[in-house]
Amino acid sequence: MTVTFIGVRHHSPACARLVAATIDALRPAYVLIEGPADLNERIGELLLGHELPVAVFSSYRDGERRHGSWAPFCAYSPEWVALTHGRAVGAELKFIDLPAWHPAFAGLSNRYADAELRYADVMQRLCGSFGVDNVDVLWDHLFEIAADDELAERLAVYFDLVRGESAAGESDTAREAYMAQWVRAAAAEAGERPVVVVTGGFHRPALVSAPAAAGDSAAAGWPEVPTLPPDAVGGSFLVPYSFRRLDAFDGYQSGMPSPGYYQELWESGPQAAARHLTESVAGRLRERKQPVSTADLIAARVTAEGLAAVRGHRHPARTDVLDGLASALVSEALDVPLPWAARGTLRTGSHPVVVEMVAALSGTRVGRLHPDTPAPPLVHHVNAELERLGLDGPDDLELDLTVAADRARSQVLHRVRVLAVPGFRRDSGPATGLDPVLKERWTLRPSPERLTTFIEAGAYGATLADACAAVLAERATRAGRDVDLLAGVLFDAALSGTADVSEQTLTAIETTVAAAADLGALGRMLAVVLTMWRHDRILGTAHSATLAVVIVAAVRRILWLAEGVQGRSAAADLGRIGALAACRDALRYGRPQLSLDLTAALEVAARLAADGDAPPDLRGAAFGLRWALQPPPPAGDPPESASAPLEFEGDAPESVGASLESAGAPLDSVSAAAAVREAESGLGRPDPMRAVRGAFHPESAGDWLAGLFALAREEVLHTPAVIGLLDELLSGMAADDFLVAVPGLRQAFEFFPPREREIIAGRLLERRGLGGTGRGLLRGVTDPELVAAGMLLDDRVDAVLRREGLTGGNA
Known part of the structure; x- marks a missing residue:
């Protein structure tokens, strides 16, 4: 033996x-x-x-x-x-x-x-x-x-x-x-x-x-x-x-790099392989309009032979030829070392000629299976589906998602896209559940790697729908704390007709949402998911059980995160404002079906609105959430001004006093601590008049109003007293304070669309007894900051005139 x-x-x-x-x-x-x-x-x-x-x-x-x-x-x-x-x-x-x-x-x-x-x-x-x-x-x-x-x-x-x-x-x-x-x-x-x-x-x-x-x-x-x-x-x-997948320069971590070179070495020997390598590099560079002269090739060959002799090689080795070519063809200083000096993928910054040299060594050979080779069930199912729907050849498609036949083709194409199969590219179409895009454009081009990808995807399931669902489940599990990734998974599930998922995947989704730390990302996801859950009968996601779980978990997490945000920075964060706005919509439109706890949400909003250590934009958004969602008073209740507790929306105890004073309460009769407890209790109905007065500080008023307008824009628009109060407070500001407040105020009022800004402007004219229209008033103000600067200049001129005794009858 x-x-x-x-x-x-x-x-x-x-x-x-x-x-x-x-x-x-x-x-x-x-x-x-x-x-x-x-x-x-x-x-x-x-x-x-x-x-x-x-x-x-x-x-x-x-x-x-x-x-x-x-x-x-x-x-x-x-x-x-x-x-x-x-x-x-x-x-x-x-x-x-x-x-x-x-x-x-x-x-x-x-x-x-x-x-x-x-x-x-x-x-x-x-x-x-x-x-x-x-x-x-x-x-x-x-x-x-x-x-x-x-x-x-x-x-x-x-x-x-x-x-x-x-x-x-x-x-x-x-x-x-x-x-x-x-x-x-x-x-x-x-x-x-x-x-x-x-x-x-x-x-x-x-x-x-x-x-x-x-x-x-x-x-x-x-x-x-x-x-x-x-x-x-x-x-x-x-x-x-393929040779590309075999190449260590392309990420393959086994065997030899440059498979095209070693194929030639196997077939023809080292001398012929060296000659073939030089010819391949020259041909590839010339195809890309790079100048490669005969003199360059002679210099490269002589250098390679010299290096081989110095290094003790009987024939020029792969690196001898590459070093010779680099010496002859690259005249500039290199930002990164030559890639064959180390093992691994090409580094960013490699010289373009060097990149083409590596590609020439890799080769373009792609394998092909014998027709009798067994394939996983998915391959047969996919081929049948693509042929049935006319998607198996090259094509440029425009699909109308409102048409059932086109929608069926779109779902199959999206399932193929989720499996990352080359040759299926969507050029346009809905990008989120919020955009009203109902048409898609696709470019289909058969690829030699298509069969490979389908065979490998066969590990996920025997049918296209099963494989797609398994891939999406895996992506959901791997999302970790990345809510944006999870949102992409959920939207891909909608596009591919995979609306509901397994219990295991649902658990992974809930875990991701429960661990998310980014309020803005959670808000973006909730807005998209809620829209799909409410409206999307085209994609089949309306009242989806999977999306319902996501909505409930996201609302709970957003409210929990929002209450933990601290910092008195006056910079409005549109992401966290948007998160509370998405919560408002979920509570408003999904509460009956999803059993969302409105009372608990209002209590959180009340505590947050009264938290002097919270950012102003978040306090304003929390108050807006309460105002927008507070149930109407029962018939026969006294007016709000008589029954509402005092609202305070300040940054410090001084703001509590200002709120009490503006409400007509003597400061020595009610302590600031009692006002805080009353505000945090969530009892009673929100009083926007007192809240606006309490929050109106030049450095933070605009940010507080941004949160308020984002969450309760319609309530503000339909409460003339609040618009009148804002007019009063803004008109009474000193020029210096107004200049400080203008950027934030400008951002806040952008939450009103043009038509609603016209309505507000018209009411201001009426309040002053002036003629004209809101549109005319808005057109007359081209740059609020320029107006504020002018007002400041006027104040300074007036101050100088008074100081010099040049006002009144002293002129």
């Missing part, structure tokens, strides 16, 4: 050559490959005759965890070569690793992530010893452009150094113990025939020592393949892959 272990670096042409040569020479009985053992019954699917690259996509989902991972293959992947050459010599093929959904792969999105990259200290020492920048350059230097002489021995030494004496983590230990069981079983089954084991080089030392330590335990037979837990859903399917 002979077991040959080959440790490989994934997606390495050198390792692929070694695997092919070993299998062809030994003609083993078994070829064991690092790969998901639950796919052993379906290895034939891999060998149908696909156009590479392809990948095995595996998914897993249960009540607590969702996991997706890929095991990609290209022509020069050692695992792929092991499959194809093993089949060619008649060997039995076995994947021997744990299934991709196993907890050992938690946090690992790619099965073929190079384990040595997790041991940075070892790699740093090796790179330092050889004077290279990173592990990719080191690998090329040692293996890809070196001679194949004694390649197996050199690889073994390299991986022994990488593994060293360090103990593997729990994940690697579990995987290696499982793979060792397969090795022992295959060795027992093979008898005197050879067995070849192809795994990541990091695992090779552990597997080499495992069989000898295990004695004759191989008699136990083939290991049991783990099965999915009863409450879990998952599976594995082949998907088309």
Whole structure:
């Protein structure tokens, strides 16, 4: 019995050559490959005759965890070569690793992530010893452009150094113990025939020592393949892959960067790969109208050959060619280091020529599955839906959401959009539940990556509606405390016809709202959700149970947050004002169906309106909330002025006194503390006249009024006495005070639309017994701040005249 272990670096042409040569020479009985053992019954699917690259996509989902991972293959992947050459010599093929959904792969999105990259200290020492920048350059230097002489021995030494004496983590230990069981079983089954084991080089030392330590335990037979837990859903399917997704410069964290270059290296050797790389870069740059002369290419080639000689390379390596091209084609100073000097994605600020060079190395190859390849149910359902609705080809659509047929097409397109399928782009349409947009424009363009995305989305459900609902549920769960994200989820649910969600998702939504800390974001979300709940029969969200839960939770949270806001800053915050306005609307229009507690809300508003430490805009909004929602008095009740408690809306005890004094109460008869208690009790009806007087301080009046007008605009408009009082107070302000108050006042009165501002202006004219119209008065005031500045100047001139005795009859 002979077991040959080959440790490989994934997606390495050198390792692929070694695997092919070993299998062809030994003609083993078994070829064991690092790969998901639950796919052993379906290895034939891999060998149908696909156009590479392809990948095995595996998914897993249960009540607590969702996991997706890929095991990609290209022509020069050692695992792929092991499959194809093993089949060619008649060997039995076995994947021997744990299934991709196993907890050992938690946090690992790619099965073929190079384990040595997790041991940075070892790699740093090796790179330092050889004077290279990173592990990719080191690998090329040692293996890809070196001679194949004694390649197996050199690889073994390299991986022994990488593994060293360090103990593997729990994940690697579990995987290696499982793979060792397969090795022992295959060795027992093979008898005197050879067995070849192809795994990541990091695992090779552990597997080499495992069989000898295990004695004759191989008699136990083939290991049991783990099965999915009863409450879990998952599976594995082949998907088309692309060189772009394989490229480390594009975020792929395994194997080799620049897959286009290594494909050429695999097919033609290092000398031809270097020449092809230069030609690809030159061609790509010329396509983009970048000047690349023959002299530039000659200089690049000479530089690359010189660098190769200095670095001890038989042929120019990938970085030799890239450094030569950069030297010849980039004349400016670089803001960031050359990307091949380190491992990872392209950094922001990379030179445009360098970006094109990296893209040329990546290649444009996209895989294609054989027509007989099984696909998840979602793929078949989506194809049927798109074909049924005429959405399966290129098109430019305009959909009218008031038309049932167009609305059905829109919902399917939005479900596809939620799954992030390329080639389906919405150019215009409703952006929130507040805008009255009833038409959508879509651009449909079939994309080579469409099938891949649908296969991967198959992990979420067997139908488009189920998959969309699962994605939205996941987004809702991940929203955390971000209410804006949650609002986007809810609106996408409405657009896609997924109005109601599971209990688990509903709990996640409630948790997000209950933990939200941004009053403005909560208010924006509540306004949108309430509108959809009240009106949206087109999207099917009217009286949705899901939205009802959100409304109740949002009202509760907004009132709780608002009462905790402190600070006497006079800066009006339109976000928090809008949040209370959304609460007002929810309490006004949703209270009968949603069982919202109006009494509790009014009590909160009363306390907030009386809180001298709260910002003025919030106090004004709280008073406006009370005024707008206070039930009308029963028939026969005395007038408000006789029954209402004293309202105080000040910043300090002085404002309490001002409020009492303005109400006609002697200051020595009622204490400020008693007024506070009375205001906070929420008893009685709000008195806007006293509240306005108490809040009218030059530095904060405009902000308090902004809150009042935002919440009780109609009440103010239909209470002439309040408008008269505002006229009286504004007219009595000194010029200095008016100049301080004008910016806030200007913002406050913007809550009235133009028509209502005309009404107010007309009433002011009537109050003064003047002719004209409100519109004419408004047109005569072009800049209130300029008028205020003029008034101030007049006051100063009058003061100087009085001081110099130049007034009256002394002239």
